[in-house]
Amino acid sequence: MAAKRRAQMVEETRAKLIQAARKAFATKGYAAASMDELTAEAGLTRGALYHNFGDKKGLLQAVIGQIDAEMVARMRAAQNQAETRWLGFLAEGVAYIEMALEPEIQRIMLLDGPAVLGDPSLWPNQTACLRATMQTIQALIDEGTVTPMDAEAAARLINGAALNASLWIAAADDPHAVFAKAVEAFRYLAVGLLQTER
Amino acid sequence: MAAKRRAQMVEETRAKLIQAARKAFATKGYAAASMDELTAEAGLTRGALYHNFGDKKGLLQAVIGQIDAEMVARMRAAQNQAETRWLGFLAEGVAYIEMALEPEIQRIMLLDGPAVLGDPSLWPNQTACLRATMQTIQALIDEGTVTPMDAEAAARLINGAALNASLWIAAADDPHAVFAKAVEAFRYLAVGLLQTER
């Protein structure tokens, strides 16, 4: 074993713990996940966990931070692939709904996260995600594509609608059919809220 | 003490336990609430709890059922006070946002409930609440007030938007100012989604 830098070793153990935690939280849920099993699966003990993350909530925060960064990246990718900013905005919403379909994201980000850490809009990274949506909306207002209004209010309502849509889809018997209906309604909602003259 | 009916006694103990649980869940959160303390405050022991509700989740279900019934009643009241069905629909949404401002409803119905029991749309009473919204929307479509579309999809998106709006308000530094902005945006959203010709 080559002599690695201390910081690198630490980063590896943190990554291993977060990896194991993601898996356990996603499958068993936060409350039912045992920290002994977690750490054992990562080849460590609870000592490493409490040293690196403080407590169980700290570990959840780290997991959420990682997932959230991935979500932001995917939303930006959807935005960048679109031809216009407006289409990109719609694509972001659809991408959000798609992501929220994954059990891991459902369980950790939408159910356990808020219950344990409180309102997601106060999380640092989620704020970043919301901020991105707000900036897009503001840009759309500035370029005259959408009706002037409070960008933050619009972003929050649209995000909320998308979130609930994905929860609906995930609980449905026929997710694909419901997904189509939800996306269609979401487009109507976005157009109606942002492009209606008042 | 007069000889009471057996069933009546049972109903009283159930009510006492639910009452104590509401208080504890609302203030400490579901996970941190101790069933020993709960039952002691109600003048009982954990034996009564497990006998009546099966387990801790069962107690939460009972609490949620009670709160949800109250919420439905308040939404119906808002609907009935309005002059037209459409105004009543908007009033329902505002009433929902107002209710979700209360810490008890936030904590139990919006945070812990979904985390412990899963997606709210699968809860029996919540389904009733959603069904009421759906029926209102369908009636509005039938009478020609709103644009024809999938009533369930519309109801879910609007409910989701209202839900997120209330979470936003509750976490804000100045809830009153944010409340005004959220309600305004919510009206725009409802009008835009439901009354835009396509």
Place this chain on the structure above:
DNA sequence: AATAGAAACATACGGAGCGTATGTCAATTT
């Protein structure tokens, strides 16, 4: 280069809480 110090992680301990198994008493039934 050697030693002192600190960081990273493991081990050990105590306490709290949930669920179940068992016990007791009152009420209903026959």
Place this chain on the structure above:
DNA sequence: AAATTGACATACGCTCCGTATGTTTCTATT
């Protein structure tokens, strides 16, 4: 009036979290 069932209390075990302590390895200083 005796028996049986139901409502609730008591007692126990098990798991799990958080902390306190121990050990080893890396880093820093001279």
